Amino acid sequence: MSNVAREAMVRALTRFQAKVNEHPRLRTLLKGWDRDVRVECDDVDVRHGVRFRDTLIQDIAEDDGDADVPITMRASHAVLIDVFEGRRNPATLFLDGELQVFASDKDQTKLDAISLLLWD
Amino acid sequence: MGGSKTPSSSRIEWLEYVAASIGMAFACSGFAMLGQLFAFSTGWLLLVAVVVAGVLCGAISLSIGELASMFPSAPGVRTYFKAAFGDQVSLALTFAVLGIVTLFAGVESYAFHAALKQVVPGLSPIAGMTLAIGTVAAMNLAGFEVPRKAQLVLAALIVLLLLVVSGRSFFGTPSVIEEATGETGAAAAVAAAGGAVFLYTGFEWVTPLGRRPDAYRARIPWSMPAALTVLTLVFGLLTIALGREVPRSMLHESLTPHVLLGERMGMRYLMIAVSMFATLTTFNAGLMGGSRLLYILARERRFFSFAAQLSDRTGNPTRAVILIAVTCWGAAILEWAFDAYLEASTICAALYAAVYACFGIANVRLRKTRAAAKRPFRAPVPPFVQLALAGLMALFGLGLLAAPQGRQIVVFGGFAGAVAASAALAFLFVRRDAAPRRVAAVAATESE
Numbered sequence: 001m002s003n004v005a006r007e008a009m010v011r012a013l014t015r016f017q018a019k020v021n022e023h024p025r026l027r028t029l030l031k032g033w034d035r036d037v038r039v040e041c042d043d044v045d046v047r048h049g050v051r052f053r054d055t056l057i058q059d060i061a062e063d064d065g066d067a068d069v070p071i072t073m074r075a076s077h078a079v080l081i082d083v084f085e086g087r088r089n090p091a092t093l094f095l096d097g098e099l100q101v102f103a104s105d106k107d108q109t110k111l112d113a114i115s116l117l118l119w120d
Numbered sequence: 121m122g123g124s125k126t127p128s129s130s131r132i133e134w135l136e137y138v139a140a141s142i143g144m145a146f147a148c149s150g151f152a153m154l155g156q157l158f159a160f161s162t163g164w165l166l167l168v169a170v171v172v173a174g175v176l177c178g179a180i181s182l183s184i185g186e187l188a189s190m191f192p193s194a195p196g197v198r199t200y201f202k203a204a205f206g207d208q209v210s211l212a213l214t215f216a217v218l219g220i221v222t223l224f225a226g227v228e229s230y231a232f233h234a235a236l237k238q239v240v241p242g243l244s245p246i247a248g249m250t251l252a253i254g255t256v257a258a259m260n261l262a263g264f265e266v267p268r269k270a271q272l273v274l275a276a277l278i279v280l281l282l283l284v285v286s287g288r289s290f291f292g293t294p295s296v297i298e299e300a301t302g303e304t305g306a307a308a309a310v311a312a313a314g315g316a317v318f319l320y321t322g323f324e325w326v327t328p329l330g331r332r333p334d335a336y337r338a339r340i341p342w343s344m345p346a347a348l349t350v351l352t353l354v355f356g357l358l359t360i361a362l363g364r365e366v367p368r369s370m371l372h373e374s375l376t377p378h379v380l381l382g383e384r385m386g387m388r389y390l391m392i393a394v395s396m397f398a399t400l401t402t403f404n405a406g407l408m409g410g411s412r413l414l415y416i417l418a419r420e421r422r423f424f425s426f427a428a429q430l431s432d433r434t435g436n437p438t439r440a441v442i443l444i445a446v447t448c449w450g451a452a453i454l455e456w457a458f459d460a461y462l463e464a465s466t467i468c469a470a471l472y473a474a475v476y477a478c479f480g481i482a483n484v485r486l487r488k489t490r491a492a493a494k495r496p497f498r499a500p501v502p503p504f505v506q507l508a509l510a511g512l513m514a515l516f517g518l519g520l521l522a523a524p525q526g527r528q529i530v531v532f533g534g535f536a537g538a539v540a541a542s543a544a545l546a547f548l549f550v551r552r553d554a555a556p557r558r559v560a561a562v563a564a565t566e567s568e
Contacts (some may be wrong), residue, residue, distance in 0.1 A: 025432060028432045028433055029432055029433070029435055031433075033435075040333075042333075068129075068332075072332055072333065074192075074333055089419070089420075091416055091419035091420060092419070092420050094193075094194065094195075094416070095194065095195065095198055095199055095202070095416055095420055096199065096202065096203075097190070097191035097194045097199045097203065100191075100192045100193040100194070100333065101193050102192070102193050102330055102331055102332050102333065102335075103331075104265060105265065105408060105412060106263055106265055106435070106436075108412075109412070109415075109430070109435050109436060109437060110435040112419070112430075112435075113430045113435035116419075116428070116430060
């Protein structure tokens with residue numbers, strides 16, 4: 001189960017990476033925002049790190065969860081896949097408590113701004 | 121990806137949460153309210169009211185801690201109440217909180233002006249209030265955040281200065297010995313406790329600030345009672361010191377009673393500095409939290425969509441910040457024009473008491489409706505006690521509303537108006553969102 005879930009997550013994140021890196025308006029938004037984001041499932045043992053550097057998603061890698069990161073996104077595997085594939089509105093999921101985002105206010109808004117530009 | 125977490129960094133992280141909770145509760149308008157409380161009561165009775173309000177907030181904070189552990193990182197008021205009471209009631213309570221932020225901004229900016237005027241005597245109220253709201257709005261628009269370590273230092277400094285100024289008053293003969301005691305009846309005590317709740321409001325804004333999931337097991341939930349313990353101690357000592365040093369008639373006329381105390385203790389400028397720090401931390405949190413809440417509601421189609429606009433450069437909800445700032449400024453001007461600070465702070469305190477009561481009820485309700493949900497933190501308070509505490513909180517709010525002070529018609533009208541406006545807005549936005557779906561459903565049925 002874990003391997004299948006892991007592969008599905010990598011596919012969703014890779015598609016998300018391609019969208020972010022292609023979107024012209026995101027270059028302005030992500031200027032100076034170099035962050036490591038942990039994407040963590042709360043129902044299966046799947047965890048990835050997404051590295052934002054120089055206005056691009058530079059790298060997606062498996063994450064052991066030991067290091068301290070400025071941003072952690074946490075939800076069920078299905079919810080996270082839906083969020084990164086643009087099927088569900090992260091703002092609503094966040095309000096309903098289905099998606100958890102541990103970050104400063106500024107970083108939370110930046111993440112939401114990314115989803116707003118990509119999908120709304 | 122950064123360094124690993126050590127026990128000492130965990131302790132610092134917990135202290136940061138405690139400091140954030142303390143910082144959000146300290147406000148210039150809180151000191152103004154403390155002065156007003158001397159109109160209801162004095163002496164031991166007032167001290168008991170201040171302590172009881174602190175203890176009650178502390179007990180309710182445990183319920184809030186449990187809710188936070190169920191919904192980590194969520195914007196508390198909207199999420200908890202939506203889960204417990206449904207969309208419309210939750211939306212009404214969220215609008216009520218936004219109403220509190222607006223009313224509070226008027227009181228806070230005027231109290232800030234009253235403190236600043238003691239250093240800049242020619243400062244007009246409009247200029248002072250505009251400076252307070254404008255500065256915080258500009259900070260928000262620029263995307264500036266007060267660093268967490270700086271918040272910790274600011275909160276520690278405020279606590280320390282207030283403890284020192286209160287403590288110094290105990291080393292001499294009291295200046296005020298002839299003062300008659302205030303009201304001693306039960307109604308006065310209830311009203312004083314209701315007003316004292318206002319001193320602690322804002323402590324729960326720490327709940328969305330957890331840095332990582334495990335912060336909600338204990339660090340965030342216990343940060344609130346810890347902060348309230350400190351706040352109760354500080355406000356308790358300040359109440360005694362004010363009663364010893366400043367005549368009662370001056371206290372309930374003053375918006376800056378702590379500065380009056382500072383004058384007598386040779387710490388006037390330090391108390392003015394306390395006012396500045398208090399406004400900076402609370403106002404920034406209130407305005408920022410309010411604009412974020414408005415933005416999220418707009419994203420959820422529970423408010424006008426123009427508030428969901430973000431700045432391309434900073435990613436900030438620019439329009440929501442401007443809307444909140446302009447509304448707060450408008451409220452400040454109105455409160456100033458009608459000299460309605462006492463009434464506005466009374467309405468805020470009563471509304472907040474109602475909201476806190478709802479937190480207690482929401483937690484008990486969710487224990488029944490979502491019994492199986494994960495709760496990394498469980499309030500060590502039996503449900504019937506949580507309900508009793510919620511009832512007591514509501515009683516304090518009602519007692520404050522009923523107390524003979526200020527223009528009661530304005531207090532009643534303002535409170536009823538705020539409740540009615542919140543309920544009406546919630547009804548309209550829920551209905552507006554449901555309307556297209558109903559049309560679509562009817563169309564689908566007809567096509568069948």
